[in-house]
Amino acid sequence: MYYSTVYLSPLGKITLACDADGKNLVGLWLEGQKHYGASLDEPLTENDSVQLFTAAKNWLDRYFAGAEPELAELPLAPRGSxxxxxxxxxxxxxxxxxxxxxxxxxxxxxxxxxxxxxxxxxxxxxxxxxxxxxxxxxxxxxxxxxxxxxxxxxxxxxxxxxxxxxxxxxxxxxxxxxxxx
The missing domain is CATH 1.10.10.10 (Winged helix-like DNA-binding domain superfamily/Winged helix DNA-binding domain)
Structure with a gap:
């Protein structure tokens, strides 16, 4: 199972996804992006209350405001070869x-x-x-x-x-x- 939420960015709607434990970010896709969700083997379940999503949205807020947030602030777990x-x-x-x-x-x-x-x-x-x-x-x-x-x-x-x-x-x-x- 993967959880998702939506972030409204200056570039449009962004979908964030995390693992079932809510501990690792596994996806961030722009609306209409190629390969949207392709790395995940199960459907997304919307859950806006995951604490990791709050941290990721804060990271994105700072990024889009022109700050340089560190990658290490977020636990990333992209799935791939x-x-x-x-x-x-x-x-x-x-x-x-x-x-x-x-x-x-x-x-x-x-x-x-x-x-x-x-x-x-x-x-x-x-x-x-x-x-x-x-x-x-x-x-x-x-x-x-x-x-x-x-x-x-x-x-x-x-x-x-x-x-x-x-x-x-x-x-x-x-x-x-x-x-x-």
């Missing part, structure tokens, strides 16, 4: 207001796995399936060519999140084709 978990750990290390490329993440994952190289597309799949958007900052990943490629919540929301963090998005381009559109 070992590979995806590794990619999400790298995402958690991207500093507020900075970006990294899919290729750079692929190099980090290759080093972790003791491989010569790693596909940027494999990394892109893991980034795109991040079940705890915003808090695990997948919006901070950009294409090597300077494109704002790929964000399951939509490119306009990715731009707004980056701008909120003070990133100059004018230096990036929108992809001309592909699944990010």
């Amino acid at each position: 070992e590979f995806r978990q590794g990619v999400w750990e790298i995402l958690c290390a991207i500093p507020y207001g900075e970006v990294i490329t899919y290729g750079a993440i692929a190099k980090k994952m290759a080093a972790r796995l003791r491989k010569k190289s790693m596909s940027g597309q494999a990394v892109g799949g893991a980034v795109g399936h991040n079940p705890i958007s915003i808090i695990i900052p997948c919006h901070r990943v950009v294409g090597a060519d300077g494109s704002l490629t790929g964000y399951a919540g939509g490119l306009e929301k990715k731009i707004r999140l980056l701008e909120l963090e003070g990133v100059d998005t004018a230096r990036f381009s929108l992809p001309k084709k592909g699944t990010a559109l």
Whole structure:
């Protein structure tokens, strides 16, 4: 069983999800986001009284007010393969207001796995399936060519999140084709 609640953000409705004990956040999805709830194997049961949701909403309030809340404030337990978990750990290390490329993440994952190289597309799949958007900052990943490629919540929301963090998005381009559109 998983519990859920809704948070009304400047980007629209966000669904938060936690485990049955209410101890770990397992999901944060923007309305209409690709892969919404895909990492969970049971349906969500609405429960607004979970204490963890109060902490998560407070974190989001501070984030959207321009503060830099720490990831460590919330117990995160995203569900996914070992590979995806590794990619999400790298995402958690991207500093507020900075970006990294899919290729750079692929190099980090290759080093972790003791491989010569790693596909940027494999990394892109893991980034795109991040079940705890915003808090695990997948919006901070950009294409090597300077494109704002790929964000399951939509490119306009990715731009707004980056701008909120003070990133100059004018230096990036929108992809001309592909699944990010």
